[in-house]
Amino acid sequence: xxxxxxxxxxxxxxxxxxxxxxxxxxxxxxxxxxxxxxxxxxxxxxxxxxxxxxxxxxxxxxxxxxxxxxxxxxxxxxxxxxxxxxxxxxxxxxxxxxxxxxxxxxxxxxxxxxxxxxxxxxxxxxxxxxxxxxxxxxxxxxxxxxxxxxxxxxxxxxxxxxxxxxxxxxxxxxxxxxxxxxxxxxxxxxxxxxxxxxxxxxxxxxxxxxxxxxxxxxxxxxxxxxxxxxxxxxxxxxxxxxxxxxxxxxxxxxxxxxxxxxxxxxxxxxxxxxxxxxxxxxxxxxxxxxxxxxxxxxxxxxxxxxxxxxxxxxxxxxxxxxxxxxxxxxxxxxxxxxxxxxxxxxxxxxxxxxxxxxxxxxxxxxxxxxxxxxxxxxxxxxxxxx
Numbered sequence: 001x002x003x004x005x006x007x008x009x010x011x012x013x014x015x016x017x018x019x020x021x022x023x024x025x026x027x028x029x030x031x032x033x034x035x036x037x038x039x040x041x042x043x044x045x046x047x048x049x050x051x052x053x054x055x056x057x058x059x060x061x062x063x064x065x066x067x068x069x070x071x072x073x074x075x076x077x078x079x080x081x082x083x084x085x086x087x088x089x090x091x092x093x094x095x096x097x098x099x100x101x102x103x104x105x106x107x108x109x110x111x112x113x114x115x116x117x118x119x120x121x122x123x124x125x126x127x128x129x130x131x132x133x134x135x136x137x138x139x140x141x142x143x144x145x146x147x148x149x150x151x152x153x154x155x156x157x158x159x160x161x162x163x164x165x166x167x168x169x170x171x172x173x174x175x176x177x178x179x180x181x182x183x184x185x186x187x188x189x190x191x192x193x194x195x196x197x198x199x200x201x202x203x204x205x206x207x208x209x210x211x212x213x214x215x216x217x218x219x220x221x222x223x224x225x226x227x228x229x230x231x232x233x234x235x236x237x238x239x240x241x242x243x244x245x246x247x248x249x250x251x252x253x254x255x256x257x258x259x260x261x262x263x264x265x266x267x268x269x270x271x272x273x274x275x276x277x278x279x280x281x282x283x284x285x286x287x288x289x290x291x292x293x294x295x296x297x298x299x300x301x302x303x304x305x306x307x308x309x310x311x312x313x314x315x316x317x318x319x320x321x322x323x324x325x326x327x328x329x330x331x332x333x334x335x336x337x338x339x340x341x342x343x344x345x346x347x348x349x350x351x352x353x354x355x356x357x358x359x360x361x362x363x364x365x366x367x368x369x370x371x372x373x374x375x376x377x378x379x380x381x382x383x384x385x386x
Contacts, residue, residue, distance in 0.1 A: 005072075008063070008069060009066065009068055009069045012062075012066075012072055013069075013072040013073070013076060016048060016050065016072070016077060017076045019045075020079060021079075024080035025079075025080035029350060031081065031083065031084075032083055032354060033204065034204060035161070035204050035205065035207060036205065037159075037205050037207060039162075041084055042084070042117045045084065048073075050070075050073045051115040051116070051117055052095070053069055053073065054096040055098075055099045055114075055115045056100070056111075059099070059111065067302040067305045068299055068303055070092055070240075071243060071244055071298060075247040075248065078248035078249070078250075078251030080255070082248050082252040082354045083203060083204075083354060085248040086203065086357075086361075087159065087205070089245060090121075090123055090158055091115070092241070092244065093123060093241050094122075094123055095114050095115055097167060097225075097233075097234055098110060098111050098121075098167075098224070101183075101224045101225035101234065103221035103222070103223070106222070110165065119163075119164045120159050120162050120163045121163060121164070121167060122157050122160050124154035125154070125169050125235075126154065127139060127153055128153055128210075132363040132367040138153075138171070139154065139170040139213065140173060141170035141171070141172045142173050143173065143179075146219060146220060147217055147218050147219040147222065148217070148218055148220070148222070149215050149217050150215075150216045150217075150218060151213055151214060152170060153212055154166075154213070155210050156208055157211055158203075158207075158208055158361070159207055159208075160195055160209035161197055161207025161208075162207050164189075165186060165188055167185055167224055168211075169181055169182070169183050169230055169234065169235075172228055180230070181235075182227050182230050183233075184218050184224060185223075185224055186213070186216060186222065191217075192213060192215050193212070194212045194214075195209050195212070196210050197209045201353045202350070202354040202355075202356060203354055203357045238362055238363070239305065239315040240301075240315070241362055242301075242316065242318055242319035242362050242368075243318040243319070243322070244298075244302075245319060245322075245323070245361055246319055246322025249322055249325075249327065249355045250291050250294055250298070252330065253287070253291055253325070253330050256347075256348060257287060257288060259347075260284065260336050261284060263336070263337060264280050280336060283332050283336070284336075287329035287333075290325040291326065293325075294318065294326070297314065297318050298318045300314065301314040313371065313376055316367075316371035320369060320372070323355065324359065330351050330352050330355055331352055334346075334348035334349060334352060370382065370383065
């Protein structure tokens with residue numbers, strides 16, 4: 001076992017850390033309270049090469065695709081601004097999908113501007129009546145001469161307010177026969193596409209929303225991957241986005257622990273610094289331990305992704321355990337600050353709300369446990385079998 005980082009990974013981590021500490025951390029609270037997306041910041045993250053890490057050889061600043069480097073980048077960004085970090089992950093997913101499975105037209109039209117932070121492509125899976133049960137999608141794509149006609153609704157679309165296009169999953173039908181779930185590249189200015197926004201308690205700069213597709217025609221080369229193969233190709237991307245999401249919560253929680261340790265060294269009660277009370281020091285020690293365990297699980301999963309070792313159960317473990325441990329740590333840091341921690345002048349209450357979203361995105365804790373049980377023990381541990 002080698003837990004050391006390569007020179008490339010160290011370079012990515014240190015470069016992002018320096019940028020995040022200097023440029024992101026001071027403005028987190030102001031950005032987090034507004035619905036405007038910080039495009040200038042997003043483009044500066046792109047200038048570091050972060051958005052291209054999983055986009056293919058023509059856009060990757062490194063010689064090879066490196067999932068561990070991607071994790072280090074989002075963790076360091078989240079240490080300073082968890083929302084900026086979480087805006088990066090969908091770009092990594094979508095750029096990877098387009099670079100690997102997209103047509104020549106879609107790659108040429110969108111991939112360069114996407115990794116340069118000049119535009120945004122949102123991923124649409126969740127629907128009003130289905131979320132992680134992708135097999136229950138009601139959105140349909142009917143194969144016609146020259147393309148497909150897509151109809152349906154999508155909910156909880158991250159970054160929709162700032163997107164120019166979508167990747168839409170749909171049940172595909174050819175000649176009246178169901179062909180499986182496919183994914184399509186759909187421009188938002190196509191006829192039949194309308195959107196509306198959602199108001200969230202956190203992730204405000206992210207701009208979640210709903211998409212309505214009313215007989216939207218797309219050409220054949222809008223298909224991402226093979227027809228009916230989205231489960232094997234497109235949705236497989238969640239096995240790396242889940243540990244990345246967990247790492248953003250862990251990075252944010254790390255910042256809370258560091259700030260709280262500094263605070264309790266200075267704050268006194270009964271003639272002694274709070275840091276000398278076990279009721280204060282023990283929670284910090286416990287959270288440091290659980291976060292490190294979650295962190296190592298994330299990087300183990302990302303390493304497995306990189307070397308081609310099966311990691312679906314591991315990814316689900318990270319997504320359940322990481323956000324849960326991060327949320328608990330942030331809440332205790334808020335409480336250890338007393339009445340100050342509950343104030344909007346400090347970042348803790350905002351971080352609680354922002355990190356809570358991680359327990360929902362890419363599947364709730366309950367869904368992750370279903371996946372873990374299925375992967376480890378078999379189909380008998382599924383709620384049902386189609």
